[in-house]
Amino acid sequence: MLILCLGGLQPRQRGPVYVTASFVDKNNLFIENLSNDEVQVLENGQVRRIEFMARDEIPVVYGLIFERALFSELQADDRSRYGRVSGSTSAREIAYQLIDKYLGRQAMWVGAYDQGLEVVLDVSFDGSKVKETIQQLQGLRRPPQSLLHGALLSAVTKMNDRPEKRRVLLVFLDVLDVDSGGKIKSLKSLLSASNVEVFFVSLASALGSTRSALHPQMSQAGLKELATATAGDALFATYYREHSEDLTQKIYNQIRTFYTFGFQAEFTGEKPGSLLVKCTRAGSKVRHHPAVPALP
Known part of the structure; x- marks a missing residue:
């Protein structure tokens, strides 16, 4: 079970x-x-009637976001020198597999970021168009420092404007940048208060990034912490070697097993009260956001 504790008493x-x-x-x-x-949903200790429950049969909007540094010529040169598959190849390969096998008829948009997020394709239901857009993504030979925190803020804002009840961000990146690593607390607050599930796919080598960034172990810990705030996950290509299809399958297995619940909540000001979600099945455990989004 999971306890969510939020704001004080107001109208x-x-x-x-x-x-x-x-x-x-x-x-x-x-x-x-x-x-x-x-399933039981309790708000401030009071049972709330579940008015809506669904799994993978409801509309979902997916945001596919790529760190531009993955597509830099310099990174491709460095990884080629050490016999490693380039980040751009791996990111595209994983994204294509997800689109071809699972996401092709869902709403999707594509973004790319370095110091800010650019939406390169707005929401589309055309999987071929999404793949074409991803194929055309390019980076500079020496890209500017990436700032994940700004990209996440823009992406969450865009997702909050969508009508779908489920919103999933898939973020393909090299490693967590130092600046964003220092803002984990504020990023967790942003993500936990949004109705967005975030999955990070890090393409960094276990030996380290070619750029100035957090050490791989620190990066992995930071990305895991951020993903957990949304009940999503952080996955690392270095553990899957040449088996990108296994990574793709794991991502989709997690996405498709999420349930969506709707209920009438009682808000005070801009924040909801404490929430408790329980499953009565013996030995079960629940994962979801540590916060519920306030009313628009």
Whole structure:
């Protein structure tokens, strides 16, 4: 079970909210046959009636974001010298597999970032057009320092304007930059208060990045911490070697096992009260946001 504790008492307001959650059983396997009567949602200790429950049958919007440094000529040269697959090749390969096998008919948009986020393709249901856009992404030979925190802020803002009840960000990057690494706390607050699931895919080598950034172990820990704030995940290509299809499958397995719940929440000011989500199935565990988004 998961406890969410938020703001104090102010004039009350009721309205619908939607939250996503994933459930694992006593064997740590995702629960794919959960029923409504196995879940309880309590707000400030009061049981709220679940008015909506769905898994992968509802519309989802996906944002595919790429760090431009992955496409730099300098990085490609360096990785080629050491016999490693370039970040651009790996990122494209994983994205194409996701689109071809799973996301092709969903709403998708594409962004690229260095010191800011550029939306290079607005929301489209055309998988071929999305792949074509990704293929055309380019970087500079010596790219400027990437700033993940600014890109995430812009991406979350864009997602919050979407009508879909589920919103998933897939962020392909080399490593976590030093500046964003120093802003983990504020980034976690941003992500935990959004109705967005974030999955990071790091293409960095275990030996380190070719650029000035956090040490790979620190980068991995930071990305894991950020992803956990959204019940998403951070995955690292170095552990999958040449088996990108296994990484793709793991990403999709997690995405498709999320449930979406809708209920009437009681808000005070801009923040909801404390929330408790429980699963009555023996040995089960719940993962989801540590916060619920306030009413628009």
